[in-house]
Amino acid sequence: MLPSTDDSVLEDTIGAQLDSEIASLKAQVQTLKTQRKTQSTTIISSRTTQTILSRLRASQKTTSTRSSQETDISPLLSTSTAQLAHNQENLYRSCAGITTFRIRDPDPNAVDDGNVLGIRFDVSTSGKFVRPYYVMLNKPWAGKTLLRIHRHTVPSCIPLASLADRYLPHGKGAAAMGDKESGAKRQDLTRFVRALRREIVGYHNRVSVIKGLRKEFKLDEKVSRKGKERERVIADISVADAEAKQVRIEWVDGRIGRAVVDDKGDVKKCVVIGEEGRDREVERRVCAGGMEGIGERLREGIY
Incomplete structure (x- = not known):
């Protein structure tokens, strides 16, 4: 007995919800890892921590009086030294x-x-x-x-x-x-x-910015569910020339656009062509600002 159309739609909906929840959990895990790394760096780089570590380095020289049960602080000192070198390099390069x-x-x-x-x-x-x-x-x-x-x-x-x-x-x-x-x-x-x-x-x-747009519209994620495929409106965003001053935008409905960006990052020109000719409304929306806001302006026309 073949499954009904309603069952297929229900399975696609449930699958899309599960995919969304999994992606949300992965994003939360990555955010927590980033926060942990940032907080660890902040703690190690603080003056109070450096003062404590300096005392620990001084006490480590008297290895003969240290008991065998004392905690080994060598990994912590090595991490602190590496972090200080990293901070100094970043400060210099900035x-x-x-x-x-x-x-x-x-x-x-x-x-x-x-x-x-x-x-x-x-x-x-x-x-x-x-x-x-x-x-x-x-x-x-x-x-x-x-x-x-x-x-x-x-x-x-x-x-x-x-x-x-x-x-x-x-x-x-x-x-x-x-x-x-x-x-x-x-x-x-x-x-x-x-x-x-x-x-x-x-x-x-x-x-x-182009990589950020691809991530924003989830263009690098593999699509395995029909329900998730229907949610996608932008099919591709890519660089159209070697200097990355031209951006190619492709919609799922077949429209293709190309935007020209100047040295300051502002969109100077844009052409969007579909089956019915040029889409001047989308062109005006894309040209209304810089590269940073293209994603938001495209979403204003979608929703």
């Missing part, structure tokens, strides 16, 4: 997002006796620091102090070449920083570094 250093090219035939100026860029996204980016500069022309990019680890999605042409010109008529030549295209290392870091930060912020 306050000094750009640092310079000198290195020497080991090649015996390197220009300028192998002297190289290194620049490090530290960028954080979603509460974490990404791998630092490096740009190395040298002075390849004898008798001139003009800088040129020697090596770098900046990804191709960042317009490094155009920034170098703008702020570090080294062609005919170019002058280095501090030269007194009039009418020359003067190099400006400070503006170059600031512009490059702004591009890197903007790129990571745009990618982070």
Whole structure:
């Protein structure tokens, strides 16, 4: 005997409710883990805790007088030392997002006796620091102090070449920083570094927002229930270009949109096309603010 339609709908509804409860419990567990980690870090980093740990370190030196039943505090001291080092590193990377250093090219035939100026860029996204980016500069022309990019680890999605042409010109008529030549295209290392870091930060912020939108609309979760499939309205949100300045939005009903984002994160243009042509109402809603609020504005049109 085949199950009735009402039974199938009831099973789908119950399954969707169970999936929702499981997802809610997992989110609560993750939240509690995060809170525990934050509170542990706060306690270990406090001055009172550090004072107590300093006394424990001093008492640990007198190991000969310590009884065998005394609790081993070595793990706690190791955790405290690691946390202090982590705090110091985060503080340095947060306050000094750009640092310079000198290195020497080991090649015996390197220009300028192998002297190289290194620049490090530290960028954080979603509460974490990404791998630092490096740009190395040298002075390849004898008798001139003009800088040129020697090596770098900046990804191709960042317009490094155009920034170098703008702020570090080294062609005919170019002058280095501090030269007194009039009418020359003067190099400006400070503006170059600031512009490059702004591009890197903007790129990571745009990618982070897109990942947040995918998480908000649960696009990376596997759909196994018909009831849960019917609740989904946005089918996909993805990056449409290498610089993450264009966002592609696809609806379940077949509409496809593309939004253009500027360097400040504001949505400048948007086109949404469906079976009946352009959906100008949704276009106006998407263009009404920055990337941060796209999810909320899309939900206003859905519900």
